[in-house]
Amino acid sequence: xxxxxxxxYTNIDSGLTDKEVQEKVTQGLTNVQIKKLSRxxxxxxxxxxxxLFNLLNLVITLLIGWTGSYRNLFFLGPVLANIIIGSFQQxxxxxxxxxxxxxxxxxxxxxxxxxxxxxPIEDLVQxxxxxxxxxxxxxxxxxxxxxxxxxxxxxxxxxxSDTIKKSIGDSVYSGSFAIAGLAKIQxxxxxxxxxxxxxxxxxxQEKGSESILMKIINNIIKILTYTIVPIGLILFFRSYSQNxxxxxxxxxxxxxxxxxxxxxxxxxTAVALATGAYNLSKRKILVRSLNAIETLARVNTLCLxxxxxxxxxxxTVKKVIPETGFSENFVKEVxxxxxxxxxxxxxxAQAIKQLNSQTFTDKVKEILPFSSExxxxxxxxxxNTKYTMGAPEFIIDHPSEKTxxxxxxxxxxxxxxxxxxxxKDNDQQLLGLIFISDEVRKQAKSTFSYLKNxxxxxxxxxxxxxxxxxxxxxxxxxxKTDNYIDMSTVPExxxxxELVKKYRxxxxxxxxxxxxxxKAMQDNGxxxxxxxxxxxxVLAMRxxxxxxxVAGESDAAEASADFVLLNRNFDxxxxxxxxxxxxxxxxxxxxxxxxxxxxxxxxxxxxxxxxGTGYPFQPSQxxxxxxxxxxxxxxxxxxxxxxxxPAGRFMRNVMEIALPAAICNITLLLVINGVGGWAxxxxxxxxxMSVFAIGIIGYCALIxxxxxxxxxxxIMIATSIILFIIAFTYSDKLFGLQSIFDLRFTFIYISIVxxxxxxxxxxxxxxxxxxxxxxxxx
Numbered sequence: 220x221x222x223x224x225x226x227x228y229t230n231i232d233s234g235l236t237d238k239e240v241q242e243k244v245t246q247g248l249t250n251v252q253i254k255k256l257s258r259x260x261x262x263x264x265x266x267x268x269x270x271l272f273n274l275l276n277l278v279i280t281l282l283i284g285w286t287g288s289y290r291n292l293f294f295l296g297p298v299l300a301n302i303i304i305g306s307f308q309q310x311x312x313x314x315x316x317x318x319x320x321x322x323x324x325x326x327x328x329x330x331x332x333x334x335x336x337x338x339p340i341e342d343l344v345q346x347x348x349x350x351x352x353x354x355x356x357x358x359x360x361x362x363x364x365x366x367x368x369x370x371x372x373x374x375x376x377x378x379x380s381d382t383i384k385k386s387i388g389d390s391v392y393s394g395s396f397a398i399a400g401l402a403k404i405q406x407x408x409x410x411x412x413x414x415x416x417x418x419x420x421x422x423x424q425e426k427g428s429e430s431i432l433m434k435i436i437n438n439i440i441k442i443l444t445y446t447i448v449p450i451g452l453i454l455f456f457r458s459y460s461q462n463x464x465x466x467x468x469x470x471x472x473x474x475x476x477x478x479x480x481x482x483x484x485x486x487x488t489a490v491a492l493a494t495g496a497y498n499l500s501k502r503k504i505l506v507r508s509l510n511a512i513e514t515l516a517r518v519n520t521l522c523l524x525x526x527x528x529x530x531x532x533x534x535t536v537k538k539v540i541p542e543t544g545f546s547e548n549f550v551k552e553v554x555x556x557x558x559x560x561x562x563x564x565x566x567x568a569q570a571i572k573q574l575n576s577q578t579f580t581d582k583v584k585e586i587l588p589f590s591s592e593x594x595x596x597x598x599x600x601x602x603n604t605k606y607t608m609g610a611p612e613f614i615i616d617h618p619s620e621k622t623x624x625x626x627x628x629x630x631x632x633x634x635x636x637x638x639x640x641x642x643k644d645n646d647q648q649l650l651g652l653i654f655i656s657d658e659v660r661k662q663a664k665s666t667f668s669y670l671k672n673x674x675x676x677x678x679x680x681x682x683x684x685x686x687x688x689x690x691x692x693x694x695x696x697x698x699k700t701d702n703y704i705d706m707s708t709v710p711e712x713x714x715x716x717e718l719v720k721k722y723r724x725x726x727x728x729x730x731x732x733x734x735x736x737x738k739a740m741q742d743n744g745x746x747x748x749x750x751x752x753x754x755x756x757v758l759a760m761r762x763x764x765x766x767x768x769v770a771g772e773s774d775a776a777e778a779s780a781d782f783v784l785l786n787r788n789f790d791x792x793x794x795x796x797x798x799x800x801x802x803x804x805x806x807x808x809x810x811x812x813x814x815x816x817x818x819x820x821x822x823x824x825x826x827x828x829x830x831g832t833g834y835p836f837q838p839s840q841x842x843x844x845x846x847x848x849x850x851x852x853x854x855x856x857x858x859x860x861x862x863x864x865p866a867g868r869f870m871r872n873v874m875e876i877a878l879p880a881a882i883c884n885i886t887l888l889l890v891i892n893g894v895g896g897w898a899x900x901x902x903x904x905x906x907x908m909s910v911f912a913i914g915i916i917g918y919c920a921l922i923x924x925x926x927x928x929x930x931x932x933x934i935m936i937a938t939s940i941i942l943f944i945i946a947f948t949y950s951d952k953l954f955g956l957q958s959i960f961d962l963r964f965t966f967i968y969i970s971i972v973x974x975x976x977x978x979x980x981x982x983x984x985x986x987x988x989x990x991x992x993x994x995x996x997x
Contacts, residue, residue: 231364231403234330234348243344250343250359251410260310267306267489271440272480273298275447279473283838286466290839290955300850311497325774327358330403347406352564353589354754354773356396360412361404363389367562368400368588372757382592396775398730398754400588401562432513432803435869436488436810443479443817450824451476458833471834474841475827478820483850484813488806491857495802502794503786511781514765516799517865518748520740521670522733522759525681525688526566527752527769528789529695530657534570537634540625541651550639550651551576557608560598563589565753567637570655591682591730591755604643608653611638612684612707612727616647629654630686633694657691662790664696669793671698674864678723678740680733682755685726692724699723706732715739733759750789751776767792797862804861807869808924809853811876815920816845816913818881823888835892836906839954843946844910847939848917855935856925879982880920886978887912887971904964907947907957912971914943919979 235243243249276298283292326337330348340358343349349358351369363369369385373395382398385391391404451472458468492513496506506512526532539547555576558568560583568589581600587607589596595609607614611626615638618626629636629652637653660666667677677697681688685703692700703724716739718725725736737759740747749756749763754773760766761779768780769787777783784791827834888909895905918940925932947959959968 231348231405232330233333235344235346236332239346240331240344243346248345249410250341250406263310264306267302267486270485272485273302275476275480279476279838282469283473286469288466288470288837288839290953292839311493325356325358325778327355343406343409345406345409349404349406351397351402351404352562353397353399353401354775356775356778357391357393357404359393359406359410360408361391361406363387363391363402364405365403366400367402368586369397369402370399370588370590371395372398382590396754396757398592399590400586432488432806432869436484439481439814439817440485443481446821447476447479450479450821450828454824454828454834457828462833467833470837474836474838475820475824475834477838478816478841479824481813481817483853484810487809487813487853487857491802491806495798498798499782499795502791503784503788504791504795505783505785506781507783508781511765512799513803514746514799515748515782515795516803517746518675518765518796519864520676520678520745521748521750522678522680522737522740522763524751524753524756525679525683525691526657527787528750529663529679529691529697530659532566532752532769533658534566534635534655535658536570536574536653537656538654539651540654542649545650547651548576550653552578553606553639553641553650554608554637554653556581557597557606561586561588561596563596565589567635567655571653591753594682594727602643604641606639606641608637608639610682610684610727611636611652612705614638614640615649618649622649622652625652626684627686630684631690633657633687633690635683635687659691659694660789663694666790666793667696670796673796673862675796676745678719678725680725680728680736680759682728683726685724688726689724697723716743719743730755730758734762737762750792767795797860800862800865801860803865804863805857805859807865807872808861809856810869811873811880811924812849812853812917812920814873814877815880815884815917816849818877819884819888819913822881822885826885826889832892832896833902835888835909837955840906840910840956841913842954843943843950843956844914844917847943847946848914848921852921852925852935852939856932875983875986876920876923879979879986880916882982882986883916883919883975883978884913887916887974903955903957906955907959908964908967908971910956911947911959911968912975914947915971915975916979918943919976923979923983 276295280292280295283289325340327340327343328335328350329338329343330350331338335350338347343358348364349361351357357371363385364387366385366387370382371385371391373383373392385402391402454475455468455472458471459465462468492509495512496509499506499512523529539550541547541550551571551574554571555574556578557563558571559578561568579600581598581602581604583598584601584603585599587595587597587599587605589609593609594613595607597605597607597609599605611618611622615622626636626638634654634656637655639650639653641648641650670677679688679692679697679700685705689700689703700723702722703726704718704722705727706725706729707727709718715735719736719739720743725732728736733756737747737749741762741764746765747763748765748767749760750767750769751757751760752769752773754775756768757773757775757779760768760776765782766780767782767784768776769789770777770783770785782795824834891908891912892905895908918936921936921939922928925936928936944959946954947956949958950956951958957964959965
C-alpha cells in the first residue's frame with residue numbers, strides 16, 4: 220500500500236500558515252469524518268417512521284378510512300405514541316451522548332505558524348504536519364517526514380498485528396496507531412480520500428456482531444414479514460366470500476393484521492437501549508455502541524489490565540538501588556536521559572521525571588523507543604555506548620543471584636522493577652534497579668467484591684511481573700491471585716484454552732498474547748469483557764466481546780472501546796453492569812406481553828380462514844385492552860431495577876408466558892364464538908366477550924411477569940384494572956364494546972374471570988413440564 224506523495228513538502232519545523240490552512244478549507248481538503256458516533260435527528264425520525272410495520276399501518280388506515288368506521292382508527296393512537304416516545308427518547312439520548320462525546324473529542328497536535336497547537340480531528344487539512352506519539356491513532360493518510368523510532372500497528376487495515384517500523388518517507392494510514400516512538404507526518408490524503416475512508420475509520424468501528432436480543436427480535440420480525448400479508452389477504456377474501464360485505468371483511472382482517480404486529484416490542488427495545496446510553500452518559504460514561512449495553516450485561520468473565528484499572532496509574536519512584544561501583548545519582552541520570560531522549564510520556568517515564576535528575580549531554584546516534592513487545596527503551600550514544608531501561612527479565616542477559624533475589628523480593632511487595640543498563644562491545648553491565656510503586660484504587664475492594672458476587676470471573680492480564688501483579692491484585696481484594704503464570708516462559712505452541720482455565724493472573728503478557736488469551740476464553744464459551752487504558756491493550760479490546768477504556772492514556776484505546784470512562788473512575792463498572800442488566804432483563808421480561816397477541820392473532824387468523832367465518836372482533840375493540848394490559852404497564856416495568864445476571868434464554872423466558880397465554884386466548888375465543896354461534900348471540904356480544912377474555916388473560920400474564928408484586932406494581936395493576944372495567948362499561952360508542960354489566964351476560968364475564976387464572980397456570984405447568992423442559996432453546 221502506498222499513499223500519494225505530497226505535491227510539495229510543508230516546512231516540518233513551522234507547518235502551514237493560517238492563510239494556507241484557509242486555502243485548504245476552501246478547496247475542501249479537510250479531514251471530514253464519515254462515521255459519526257450517533258445517528259442524526261433526521262435518521263432517528265426516519266428509522267421510527269419509515270418501517271415495514273408502519274407501512275402496513277398506513278395501508279390499514281386508508282382501508283378503514285374507506286369503510287367510514289373511524290372509531291376503528293383508535294389503533295393509530297398507540298402507533299403515534301410509539302413514534303413520538305421512541306423518537307423523543309432516542310433524540311434525547313443522542314444529544315446527551317453527542318454532548319459528552321464533544322468533551323472527549325479527539326484532538327491532534329499540529330505545527331501551524333511555527334508553533335504547536337491542538338486541533339480537532341475533523342479540522343485537520345491536507346499537508347498539515349501532525350506530531351505523533353505512542354498511543355495516538357493516525358488521523359489520515361500521510362508521509363513520515365521526521366521519525367524518532369516510530370513503530371505502528373496496522374491490524375485494522377491488514378488484519379496482521381505485527382509491529383511495523385517507519386522511517387522518513389514511509390507511508391502511514393488512518394485507522395492504524397503508533398505503538399512506539401515519535402514522529403512528524405505530513406497528511407497527504409484526508410477525509411473521504413483517505414485509504415480507509417470506506418471502512419469509516421476501521422479503528423473505531425463497532426464490532427460487527429449483532430446483539431443476541433436484537434438478533435432474536437429481528438428474526439421474529441423477518442418471519443412475520445413473510446406471514447402477515449399473505450394470511451391477511453387470504454382471510455379477507457375468505458371472509459368476503461362468506462358475507463359479501465367488503466367493509467366488514469376489511470375491519471375483521473385489520474384486527475387480525477394489527478394483532479400480529481409486535482411494533483411495541485421493537486420500540487421498547489430501542490428506547491430501553493437509548494435510555495441506557497443516556498443514563499450512562501450522565502455518569503460520564505461514553506457509549507460508542509448501543510448493542511454493547513446488552514453485551515456488557517451478559518459478560519461473565521472480565522479481564523483487567525493492572526495499571527489504570529486496579530491501580531490509579533500514578534507511579535512513584537520509591538527506591539533506587541545502584542550496583543557496586545555506581546552511585547544512585549548516576550542511575551537516576553541515565554534513566555532521566557533515556558526519558559528525555561525518547562520523549563516517552565507513559566506512567567513510568569512520568570515517575571522518573573518527578574525525580575528532577577540531571578541528564579547527560581551525549582549526542583545520540585540511535586533512539587530505542589519503548590514498546591510493549593520489547594518492554595524497554597533507551598538510546599545509543601555516538602560513543603557506541605548503549606543505555607537501556609526496562610523489565611529486568613527482558614533486558615538482563617545473565618542476572619546474578621543477588622539481582623534475581625532483589626527483583627523477586629520487590630515484586631512480592633508489589634513494586635514495579637525497572638533495570639538500568641549500559642552496554643558496549645557486547646559487554647552488558649547492570650547500573651542499578653529502580654523500584655516504582657503504584658496506588659491501588661480506594662474503591663477497588665468493594666468494586667471487585669461486587670463483581671465477584673454478581674457471578675463475574677475476574678482475570679488479570681498485564682505486561683508487568685506476574686508476582687507484582689499478583690500482589691497488587693491481592694491488595695485490591697481479588698482472590699486466588701497466587702494462581703499466576705509468567706507468559707514470557709510459555710512456549711508458542713501452548714494450549715491457551717487450558718491456560719485460561721488454570722490461571723487467574725497472567726504477567727509479562729505481550730499485546731498479541733493478550734488478544735490470544737481472550738480468544739481462548741471465548742473459544743471456551745465465555746463472554747469476555749476487557750478493560751484497559753493503554754495502546755498495549757488495543758488488540759485485546761478489539762478481540763473482546765465488550766471493551767471498556769479508561770480515558771486519558773491512549774486515544775487508540777479509547778477509539779477501540781465500546782465504553783469510555785471519561786471520569787477515569789473504574790468504580791463506574793458497577794453502575795455500567797447494573798444498567799446493562801436492567802435494560803436487558805426488563806426487555807426480556809415484558810417482551811412476552813407483546814408476543815401474546817402476535818401468537819394468538821396468527822393462529823386465530825388461520826383457524827377462521829378454515830372456519831370461513833369473520834374475525835371475532837374489530838380493531839377499535841382491542842384498543843383499551845392493548846393499552847391497559849400491554850402498552851402502559853410495559854413502559855413502567857421497563858424502568859424497574861433488575862440487576863440479576865441475564866439467564867441467556869430469551870425465547871424460553873418469553874415463551875413461558877406468551878405461549879400459555881396465547882393458547883388460553885385461542886381456547887376461550889373458540890369456545891365463546893362456538894357457544895355464541897349456537898346461542899345465536901350478536902356479533903357485538905361475542906366480540907365484547909372475546910376481547911374481555913383477552914384482557915383478563917393479559918392481566919394473568921402481567922401479574923406473572925410483575926413478580927415480586929411490590930406496592931408500586933400493585934398500584935399500577937389495580938389502577939389499570941379500574942380503567943379496564945370503566946372501558947367495558949362506558950365505551951359503547953367510543954370502542955364498540957358492550958357493557959359487562961348487562962345482566963343477560965354478566966355470569967359469562969364472571970365465568971371468564973374465574974376460569975382465566977386456573978387455565979393460565981394449568982397451561983404454564985403443562986407446557987413447562989411437557990414442552991419447554993425438552994426443547995434446546997440455544
